Amino acid sequence: SQTIHQWPATLVQPVGSPLSLECTVEGTSNPNLYWYRQAAGRGLQLLFYSVGIGQISSEVPQNLSASRPQDRQFILSSKKLLLSDSGFYLCAWLRGEWDTQYFGPGTRLTVL
């Protein structure tokens, strides 16, 4: 069976500090991978998606970036965090266009 891992579960970072959130998927190959964020009072917003190694599409221009160094690894990064980066970050994977997306446990990021 497939599982998706995210870490860390919670993170408190000062403004201007770097960020690295990691997501890995087990039990599947060549999945589509997604990063979402839910900011306070808002819905889930797609940040990045990837259809393969090294292939990243950005949905929202901002100070975040994503990378996919391996087939089942997806990393969300920032060089300098902003207060507005606070939120709940979810990674998800997709088997096929008709299928559901499967979400990881999420990371709660607070930028102070």
Place this chain on the structure above:
Amino acid sequence: ILNVEQSPQSLHVQEGDSTNFTCSFPSSNFYALHWYRWETAKSPEALFVMTLNGDEKKKGRISATLNTKEGYSYLYIKGSQPEDSATYLCAFIFRGSQGNLIFGKGTKLSVKP
């Protein structure tokens, strides 16, 4: 800009009540609609994937209908239980996307025993 609207924003019901919420989405370039259930401190869990106009799906006490021509879907919960308390999200996929979901803000359901 593609927009998915959900109503109501929140709902408080008594145990045993039946309830329903609405998801509105663009009717053009429709590909699929997903419903997810998101409990506090857990990750969203898929309920239904709906693709055809007139689709009706059921899972236990929860069911959903789809009208792609007018751009809406209803989620029904029959005989609500406290464990149904969660945020219910709908998400729209438009034709030509890479399966990317556009989420509504959700309906937060609280069921009191």
